[in-house]
Amino acid sequence: MLDSIIKYIVIATVAMSLGLLPAYIAFRNGRNMLLWWIYGTLLFPAAIVHALMLGRMSMGGCPYCRSIVDRNADYCKRCGYEFRSSE
Numbered sequence: 001m002l003d004s005i006i007k008y009i010v011i012a013t014v015a016m017s018l019g020l021l022p023a024y025i026a027f028r029n030g031r032n033m034l035l036w037w038i039y040g041t042l043l044f045p046a047a048i049v050h051a052l053m054l055g056r057m058s059m060g061g062c063p064y065c066r067s068i069v070d071r072n073a074d075y076c077k078r079c080g081y082e083f084r085s086s087e
């Protein structure tokens with residue numbers, strides 16, 4: 001009885017730790033971290049793929065040199081093009 005409770009606690013802890021990864025990626029892309037944490041805990045494989053896709057979609061290209069630039073960057077690392085804040 002106690003063994004199975006401990007097993008559940010261990011599984012839940014591992015799942016919640018894994019769930020933090022997609023949650024963090026989604027959070028960096030402006031999503032709700034708590035919702036994504038729950039999502040990642042319950043459906044880790046789906047959530048991690050989904051979160052990585054979000055990250056890829058939000059990586060805008062530099063309008064000047066067309067290199068991939070982080071959405072939160074202020075300027076293009078390659079050509080120095082400055083982005084106007086679009087938010």
Ligand SMILES: [Zn+2]
Pocket residue numbers: 062063064065066067076077078079080081
């Ligand atoms: Zn550029």
